[in-house]
Amino acid sequence: MNSFALDRSTPPTGQAVHPVTFPRPRRFRLANGMTLLASRSRRAPLAAVELITPGGSQHNPLHRPGLATLTAALLDEGTEQHSGRQIAEQVERLGGGLDCGALWDLASLAIDLPAAELLNGLDLLAEMATCANFPQAEFERVRRQRQAEILQRRNLPGALADQHLVAAIYGTNSPYGYPPIGTVESLGALRRDDLVRFYRHHIGVATGTTLIVVGDFEPEWLFTEVERRFAALPERPPESSDSAAAQEGANGHRRIATPAALAPTVVIVDRPGGAQTALRVGHHGVPRSHPDYLALSVMSTLLGGKFTSRLNLNLRERHGFTYGVHSIVTGRHGPGPIFVTTDVATDVAGAATGEIFTEIHRIRDQAVTCQELEETRNYLIGTFPNVLQSLTGIAGRLETIAIHNLSDDYFDGYLATLATIDSATIQRVAQRHLAPDHAVTIAVGPADQLVPQLETFGSVRVVKNPS
Amino acid sequence: MTSPPHIPIERHQLDNGLRVVLQPDSELPLVAINLWYHVGSKNESPHKTGFAHLFEHMLFQGSQHVGTNDHFAHLQKVGGVANGSTSRDRTNYFETLPSNHLELGLWLESDRMGFLLPAMSAEKLENQRQVVINERRQRVDNQPYGLAHERLWELLFPGDHPYHWPIIGYMEDIEAATLEQVNQFFKDWYRPNNAVLTLAGDFEPAAALEAVDRYFGPLPGGELPSRPRHGRRDPVGQQRVVLEDDVHLPRVYLAFPVPAYGEPGWYTADLLTTVLGDGKSSPLYDRLVQQQQIAQTTAAWIHETEFAGVVMLAATGRPGVGAQELEAALLEELEKIAHQPPSPPDMERALNRTRTRAYSDLQSLSRRADLLSMYTTYFDQPELLGHEVERYLDIGSEDLRRCAEQLLAAGNQVVVTVVPKGDSGQGSAAEQS
Numbered sequence: 001m002n003s004f005a006l007d008r009s010t011p012p013t014g015q016a017v018h019p020v021t022f023p024r025p026r027r028f029r030l031a032n033g034m035t036l037l038a039s040r041s042r043r044a045p046l047a048a049v050e051l052i053t054p055g056g057s058q059h060n061p062l063h064r065p066g067l068a069t070l071t072a073a074l075l076d077e078g079t080e081q082h083s084g085r086q087i088a089e090q091v092e093r094l095g096g097g098l099d100c101g102a103l104w105d106l107a108s109l110a111i112d113l114p115a116a117e118l119l120n121g122l123d124l125l126a127e128m129a130t131c132a133n134f135p136q137a138e139f140e141r142v143r144r145q146r147q148a149e150i151l152q153r154r155n156l157p158g159a160l161a162d163q164h165l166v167a168a169i170y171g172t173n174s175p176y177g178y179p180p181i182g183t184v185e186s187l188g189a190l191r192r193d194d195l196v197r198f199y200r201h202h203i204g205v206a207t208g209t210t211l212i213v214v215g216d217f218e219p220e221w222l223f224t225e226v227e228r229r230f231a232a233l234p235e236r237p238p239e240s241s242d243s244a245a246a247q248e249g250a251n252g253h254r255r256i257a258t259p260a261a262l263a264p265t266v267v268i269v270d271r272p273g274g275a276q277t278a279l280r281v282g283h284h285g286v287p288r289s290h291p292d293y294l295a296l297s298v299m300s301t302l303l304g305g306k307f308t309s310r311l312n313l314n315l316r317e318r319h320g321f322t323y324g325v326h327s328i329v330t331g332r333h334g335p336g337p338i339f340v341t342t343d344v345a346t347d348v349a350g351a352a353t354g355e356i357f358t359e360i361h362r363i364r365d366q367a368v369t370c371q372e373l374e375e376t377r378n379y380l381i382g383t384f385p386n387v388l389q390s391l392t393g394i395a396g397r398l399e400t401i402a403i404h405n406l407s408d409d410y411f412d413g414y415l416a417t418l419a420t421i422d423s424a425t426i427q428r429v430a431q432r433h434l435a436p437d438h439a440v441t442i443a444v445g446p447a448d449q450l451v452p453q454l455e456t457f458g459s460v461r462v463v464k465n466p467s
Numbered sequence: 468m469t470s471p472p473h474i475p476i477e478r479h480q481l482d483n484g485l486r487v488v489l490q491p492d493s494e495l496p497l498v499a500i501n502l503w504y505h506v507g508s509k510n511e512s513p514h515k516t517g518f519a520h521l522f523e524h525m526l527f528q529g530s531q532h533v534g535t536n537d538h539f540a541h542l543q544k545v546g547g548v549a550n551g552s553t554s555r556d557r558t559n560y561f562e563t564l565p566s567n568h569l570e571l572g573l574w575l576e577s578d579r580m581g582f583l584l585p586a587m588s589a590e591k592l593e594n595q596r597q598v599v600i601n602e603r604r605q606r607v608d609n610q611p612y613g614l615a616h617e618r619l620w621e622l623l624f625p626g627d628h629p630y631h632w633p634i635i636g637y638m639e640d641i642e643a644a645t646l647e648q649v650n651q652f653f654k655d656w657y658r659p660n661n662a663v664l665t666l667a668g669d670f671e672p673a674a675a676l677e678a679v680d681r682y683f684g685p686l687p688g689g690e691l692p693s694r695p696r697h698g699r700r701d702p703v704g705q706q707r708v709v710l711e712d713d714v715h716l717p718r719v720y721l722a723f724p725v726p727a728y729g730e731p732g733w734y735t736a737d738l739l740t741t742v743l744g745d746g747k748s749s750p751l752y753d754r755l756v757q758q759q760q761i762a763q764t765t766a767a768w769i770h771e772t773e774f775a776g777v778v779m780l781a782a783t784g785r786p787g788v789g790a791q792e793l794e795a796a797l798l799e800e801l802e803k804i805a806h807q808p809p810s811p812p813d814m815e816r817a818l819n820r821t822r823t824r825a826y827s828d829l830q831s832l833s834r835r836a837d838l839l840s841m842y843t844t845y846f847d848q849p850e851l852l853g854h855e856v857e858r859y860l861d862i863g864s865e866d867l868r869r870c871a872e873q874l875l876a877a878g879n880q881v882v883v884t885v886v887p888k889g890d891s892g893q894g895s896a897a898e899q900s
Contacts, residue, residue, distance in 0.1 A: 006681055008532040008578060011541055012570035018496030018669060043494075043830045045472075046823065076747075085757070088747035093812055095819025097746070114823060141760060148763050148786050151715045155611045276601070276609045307539040317536055320597035323605050343605050375544035382546005382565045385495050390830040 020385040022411035025398055026219040028226075032206035032235045036226050037398050037408075038213045041391055047118045047215035048110075048391035051125050052402050054209065055107030055202030057180045058254040058333060062173065064190065066182015070146060071195045071203065072102035075109055077138040080131040084138055087124065094120060100128075104180070104332045106403050107203050112392065115215050119225060125211075126229040129204055134195050147184045154465060157278035157343070157444040160269050164463065165280040168267055168440040169337055170259050176334065201237040209233070210402035214391040256334025259284050261438040264458030270447035271465050277349045277445030281356050282339025283438050288331035288404055294414075295421050295429045296338075300329040302376040302426070303363055304340060310359050311340065321345065321352040331404075338433065346445050350453025353443075357436055357457070364430045367423040377418050384415060472829065474853050476839070477672055483688040484660025487679055488839045488849045490667040492832065498668035499563045500572040501836035502580075503844045505663075506656035507556040508636075509629035509695055509774065517599070517636015518652045520553040521644060524595040525653075526560065527551070531582035535591065538575060545571060553634055556773040557844060563833050566669035570678055576664070577682035580657060587653075589646050596641060603635050611714045615883050619722045622706040622881040623777060629695045630774065660688035663843045667836040707882045709790075709891045716763060717790040717890070718783045721797055722881040723874045725769065725776040729845055733769070733776045734858045735870045740767040740778055741817040742809045742867060743800060748816065750800045751780070761788045761796060773845060778874065790884045798875075805871040808864035818859060825856040 028036040057068040076098050077084035091098050096113025109128055111121045153159040163179050170177030178186075211230065213222055262283065286293060297305075304311035304327025315321045322344045330336030340360075344352040387393035401410055440458070443450050447462045454460065477489040508519050529535040542549050542562055549562035562572050607613040617633045624630040635641075664683065666675055726732030744751040744767030755762035762782040770777040780801070782793045809817070828834050835852065842851040874880070 006685065008574065008582070010532075012574055014545060014565075014571065015567040015569075017565070017567050020496050044826050046826055085748065085753065088753075089812070089816075092746040092748050092820060093816045095816075095823035097820075097823075112823070112827070114819070114826075141757065144760075144785070145756075145763060148716060151786065152611070152763075155713050155715060157609070274609060276604045306543050308543045313536065316598065317594075320594055320601075323598060323602045343601075345601060345604070375540075379543045379546050382568075383548055384546070385497055385565075386548065386563060388495055389497070389832060390827075 020388070022397065023388070023394060024408055024412070025401075027408055028219075028223045030206065030227050030230060032231060032233055034206035034230055034233060035210040035402070036213070036223055037210055037402060038217065038219050038222050039394050039398060040216060040219065041214055041394060042216045043389065043391055045115045045216075046112060046391055047115045047121060047213065047217070048112055048395045049118070049121050049125065050108055050110040050212045050395055050399060051129055052210045052212060052399055053107045053129070053203045053205065055198065056102055056105040058104050058175055058256060059198070059202050060175045060178070062175065063186065064182075064194065065175070065178030065186045066146070066180070067190060067194060067198055068102040068107060068202075069180050070143060070182065070187065070190065071198045072100050072107040073142055073146070074134050074139060074195060075100040075128045075132050075203070077142065078133055078135040079127050080133050081127055084135075087128075090120070091124065096121065102180070104176075104334075104336070108399075115217075118215065118217065122225060122229050126232070129230070130232050132199060132204070134192055134199070136192055139192050139195065143187050143190070146181060147187055150181060150184050150187075157271060157274065157276070160271070160444045160465065161278040161280045161341075161442050164267050164269055164444075165282055165339060165440065165442045166337060168265060168442065169262070169282065169284055174256060174259060175254070176256060176336065204233065205237050206230070206233040206235050212395050212398045212402065214395045214398070254334070258335045261435065262440055264437060265440040266454045266458040266460045267440065267442050268447050268450050268454065268460060268462045269442070269444040269465055270462055271444050272446045274445040275346060276343050277346045277443050277450065279342050279344055279349060279353060279356075280339050280442040281353065281439055282337050283435050283440065284335050285329055285338035286335050286433060287333060289333075292429045292433060293329075293331060294417060295425050296329050296433055297331070298376060298380065298418065298421050299363065299426045299430055300327045300338075301380060302368060302372060303327045303359065306379055308375075310363070311356065314355050314359060315342065315344070315352055319348075319351070319355065321348045321355070325356075346449050349443055349445065349450055350456070353441055353454060353457055360434055360436045364427070364434055364436075367427045370423060373421075373423055373426065377421070380418055381415055472853050474829075476849050476852060478843070478849050479676060481659065481680060481684055483684065483686055484658070485683050485686075486663045486843055487676065488663065488665040488843055489670075489672045489675055490665070490835060490839060490852070491670060491672050492667060493669045495832075496566045496669050497563055497832055498566040498569050498572070498666060498670055499561065499832035499836040500569075500576065501559065501561040501665040501667070501833065501840045502576055503663045503840040504558045504657055505556075505661050505844050506558055507554050508632065508634040509555050510656060511629075511632070513627050513632065514640060515644070515648060516632040516640045517634075518644060518649060519558055520635050521595065521599055521641065522649060522652055523551045523553045523558050524599055525587070525591065525649065526579050526583065528591045528595060529586050530579040531585045532578050533575060533586075535586070541571060541575060547572070555630055555634060559837065559840065561833055561837065569666070569670055569675065570682075573678055573682040577686065580659065580662070580683070581686035583653060583657070584650055587646070587650060592644070592646050592649060596644070599635070599641055600638070603638060603641065607633075607635065611712060612718055612885050614710060614712070615718070615720055615885050618708055618710065618883050619720055619779070619881055622708065622883070623722055623724060630772070655692050658689045658691060659683060659686050661691055663840045665836040665839040665843070667832045667839065705878055705880055705882070707884075709884045709886060711888045711891050712885050714885060714887055716783050716786065717788065717793065717887070718781060718885045719790050719793040719797065720883045721780045721794070722883070723778045723877075724879055725778050725874070727773060727775050728771040731858070732870070735862050735866050736776060736778050737769045738817055738821065738859055738862050739804070739867050739870050740769050741821055742804070742813050743767040743780070745820050746816065750803070751782070751797070754800060755782055755793075755796050759796065761785055761792055790886060794882060794884070801871050801875060804868060805875055806868075808868040811864075814864050821859050822856055825853075829853060
C-alpha cells in the first residue's frame with residue numbers, strides 16, 4: 001500500500017449514519033395510582049432502580065429551606081422494620097449502593113445492585129417508601145452533619161456565588177431563593193415532626209410517584225413483583241390544613257411565581273486574598289414546560305454549553321481568562337434561573353464580565369449563522385446516544401419523562417424536533433428570554449479589587465463573607 | 468454468581484511499534500478511541516515539572532493539518548466528546564464519536580502524533596500556560612485542602628524520586644518552561660512505539676485495522692530516552708506535617724506505600740481499603756461518622772501507580788473535633804484489622820462491591836477502551852478486561868490482616884493534617900513539621 005498517498009490536508013468525511021433509537025419504556029399503572037416505567041437492557045448484569053416521588057425542595061415552606069433535602073437524606077436511616085445500619089449492611093453486602101436525595105422537583109430513592117438481587121432491592125425501596133421512621137438520634141446526627149457542611153461551603157467560592165445568585169434573583173419570597181441544603185438556622189429550627197409530615201405529604205404517596213427499573217427483566221413479571229410490594233403505598237397524602245399544600249397545583253407541583261425583573265445589580269462577596277474570582281451573571285428563566293424551552297436549551301449549548309461555545313472560545317481560548325465557562329438554562333417545574341458561570345483570575349474579572357455581556361448581546365442582536373446552528377444541532381444529535389451506554393444513563397432519561405410528564409416517545413421525537421429549530425427561532429427566544437438589562441452579576445473575591453472593575457455593570461452591594 | 472462476560476478483543480502491532488487493541492461491539496452506533504502515551508510526570512526532572520500536563524494541553528491546540536482552534540470544532544460538529552488526562556505514569560487522550568466518524572478521530576490523533584511540531588508556536592505555549600496557571604489556582608491553590616495532596620506525595624517520595632512533584636507542576640516551573648524544552652519533551656516521548664491505541668464500539672475489525680494502518684502506519688518510531696530508575700521508595704520513617712488553610716473543619720490524611728499496581732500485594736491493599744471505607748456499613752463510616760460522630764466524611768482508597776502503589780485514609784472532622792482524635796480513630800480501625808481479620812460479612816461486602824463496580828465499569832465504551840489501553844501499556848495483557856476482578860477472589864481475610872499489619876509495622880506512613888488558619892498551635896507560621 002502506498003501510504004504516502006494519504007491526503008491529510010482535510011478531515012475525512014463520515015460514512016453513512018448508523019441510526020439510534022431510544023429504547024421506549026413499558027409503562028404500567030398500579031391500582032393505587034403509582035406508575036412503573038421499565039426499560040429492558042442487557043448492558044450489564046445489574047439493575048438500576050429509582051423511586052421518583054414529588055417531594056422536591058419546591059415544596060419547602062418559605063421559612064424552612066432544607067426540609068426536603070434533609071427528609072430525603074434520612075430515608076435510609078431507619079424504618080419500622082430495620083435500623084439504618086441494617087439497611088446499609090444489607091444493601092452493601094449484596095454489592096449494591098443506595099442513594100437518597102431531593103432536587104427541586106422530586107425526591108428520589110435509588111438503588112444499584114446485581115440483577116439477581118432485584119427483588120431484595122424492591123423490598124427495600126418499598127419499605128423505605130412506606131415506613132421510614134426518622135429516628136430522633138439519626139435525625140439529630142444528620143442535621144448536625146449538614147450544618148457542618150453548610151459551614152464548609154463558606155470557603156467554597158463557587159457555592160457562595162451560587163447561593164448569592166439565587167438570593168438576588170428570587171429574594172426571600174420564593175423557595176428558589178434559598179440553597180436546597182438550607183441554612184444553619186433553618187435546619188436548627190426543624191423538628192422531627194416536620195420531616196414526618198413532609199414525608200407523608202410528598203414522598204410516601206403513590207399519586208405522582210414513578211418507579212423506574214432498567215435491566216434485563218421481563219416487563220410483565222416485573223409489574224407483578226412491583227405491584228405486590230408497592231400496593232401498600234397510600235394513594236394520597238392524609239388530609240391536612242398545611243398552608244403549603246394549598247399552594248399546589250392539580251398535579252402536585254408547587255406554583256412558583258416568576259420574580260420581578262431586577263435593575264442591573266452587582267453583588268460582591270468579599271473574600272480577601274483570592275487569586276481567583278467566582279463569577280455568575282444571570283436572571284430568572286422559564287419553566288421546562290414553556291414552549292420555548294427546547295429552543296432555549298439549544299441556544300444555551302451554542303452560547304456556552306460545549307467546548308466550542310461562543311463563551312468558551314472567547315473567555316478561555318481567545319483571552320485566557322479562565323479554565324472554563326458555561327451557560328445554564330435550568331429546566332424545572334417553576335421558572336428556574338438562566339445564568340453564566342465561570343472562575344477567572346481576579347485581575348481580569350471586569351474584562352471577563354464585559355465579554356460575557358458582549359456575547360449575550362451578540363446572540364440577541366444578530367441571528368446565529370446557519371453553520372453555527374448546524375454544528376450545534378449535530379453536536380446534540382451526535383452526543384445523544386452517549387447516555388444509553390449505561391443502565392443509570394437510560395434511567396436518567398426516564399426520570400425526565402416521569403417528572404415532567406413527557407410522552408414515552410419524547411426522545412424519539414426529540415432528534416426530529418431539533419431539526420426544526422432555525423436561526424430565527426434562536427434569535428427570537430434569545431431576545432425574549434435573555435435580559436442583559438435585568439441581570440445580576442455575582443463576584444466572590446477581594447472586594448477592593450473587584451468594586452472598581454465591576455461597578456460599571458450595575459449598582460454595587462458588597463457583602464461580608466460570614467466565615 | 469454471574470459468569471464473566473465474553474468480550475471479543477484483538478491485539479495488533481504496526482511496524483512502527485504502535486500497539487493496537489480492537490474491541491468490537493455494535494450494540495450502539497458509537498466508537499470510543501483511546502490513546503495512551505507511556506509518559507507522565509514521572510518522566511520529568513526536578514525544576515522542570517508540569518511538562519507532561521502542559522503538553523497534554525498543547526496537544527489540543529492543533530497540528531500541521533488541524534487549525535489552532537479546530538480540534539474540538541471538528542469533533543463537536545459531528546457529536547464527538549473528547550478529553551485527555553495526565554497522571555504520574557501516562558498521558559491519555561480519548562474521544563467518543565458516532566461510529567460513522569471513526570476516521571475523523573484517527574485523523575486527529577495521528578496528525579497530532581506525527582505532525583505536531585510544525586504547528587507549535589510560542590504564542591500557543593503562552594496561551595496554554597495561562598490556562599494551566601488558572602487551572603492550578605482553581606484546583607489546587609484556591610481550593611480548600613488543595614495543597615494537602617501535594618505535600619502527601621512530596622513526603623512519601625522525597626528528594627528526586629519521580630513521584631515527588633505534582634502532576635500539574637510547581638507554579639515557578641510552569642512559568643519558566645521554554646518552547647525548546649517543551650518541544651524536546653514531545654520529541655522524546657510522543658512516539659508510536661511508546662503508545663497504545665484502543666478502539667471499542669461499532670466497527671468492523673478488519674476495516675478498522677486497515678484505517679488505523681493508513682493513518683498511523685507512516686509515522687516513524689524512534690528511540691526512547693531511558694526510563695527513570697525503578698523508584699522503590701527508600702524507607703524514611705514516619706513523616707508528619709500540619710498545614711493551615713482557608714477551611715472550617717480539620718482533615719487528616721494517612722498515606723502508606725504499598726506494592727506497585729499489578730502485583731498481588733496491590734490487590735490485597737485495594738481490597739483492604741474497600742473493607743475499611745466503602746459504604747455506610749464500613750468500619751470507617753460506621754465508627755467515625757455514625758457512632759463516635761467525630762467525622763463529617765471518611766474515605767479509603769488506593770492509587771494505581773506503576774512504581775509503587777499508595778494507600779490513603781482520610782477523615783474530615785466535625786466542628787470542635789481535634790485532628791489528633793481523627794488520626795487516632797483512623798489508625799485504630801487499621802489496627803483492629805491488623806489484630807483480627809475482617810469478618811465473613813465484611814469480606815462478602817467488599818468482594819461484591821468490587822465485582823459490581825467492575826461490571827458497571829464495562830458499560831461505558833470509553834471506560835472499556837481506557838482499561839484496555841492500561842492493561843496493554845502496563846502488562847501487555849488486554850485480555851484482563853472483565854477478568855481483572857478475578858484477582859480479588861482468592862484474597863482471604865488473613866491476607867488482609869497481614870496487609871494491615873505490614874502497613875502499620877513498616878513505620879513509613881505519612882500524616883498530613885489540614886487545620887483552619889490559626890489553629891496549628893504554633894503562631895502564625897503557615898506550616899510546621
